[in-house]
Amino acid sequence: MARRKSTAEADSAAPSFEDALAGLESIVEAMEHEQLPLEELVACYEKGSALLDRCESILQSARGRIELITLRNKNELEPASPSNSEDSPEPFPLSGTPDDSDDDDDDIRLF
Numbered sequence: 001m002a003r004r005k006s007t008a009e010a011d012s013a014a015p016s017f018e019d020a021l022a023g024l025e026s027i028v029e030a031m032e033h034e035q036l037p038l039e040e041l042v043a044c045y046e047k048g049s050a051l052l053d054r055c056e057s058i059l060q061s062a063r064g065r066i067e068l069i070t071l072r073n074k075n076e077l078e079p080a081s082p083s084n085s086e087d088s089p090e091p092f093p094l095s096g097t098p099d100d101s102d103d104d105d106d107d108i109r110l111f
Contacts, residue, residue, distance in 0.1 A: 015051070017058040024051040 015023065027048040031041060 014054060017055060020051045020054045020058070024048055024055065027051070 014020075027044050030036065031044050031048075036044065
């Protein structure tokens with residue numbers, strides 16, 4: 001009776017992203033430029049499809065890890081609540097209101 005490979009054994013036997021991509025590129029090159037018999041073309045297509053699935057799986061895993069890191073960093077940088085931070089400066093300095101009664105001819109007003 002054949003023994004099934006564990007996930008760790010399967011991952012170690014599976015090619016890295018770079019190896020899978022290089023293999024995929026060589027298969028595409030061979031299929032485009034060589035005169036291969038139909039059986040060999042189908043075998044190349046099948047192998048290329050498996051390598052493509054491997055690349056997509058690795059990319060999806062990397063994307064998930066990056067999103068997790070980004071969320072974790074965002075949560076570490078955000079203050080607990082804006083009302084708790086008395087030392088934080090106001091986003092814009094408030095030097096007066098637009099309705100100030102001292103009108104100078106040099107003032108520029110937008111509204």
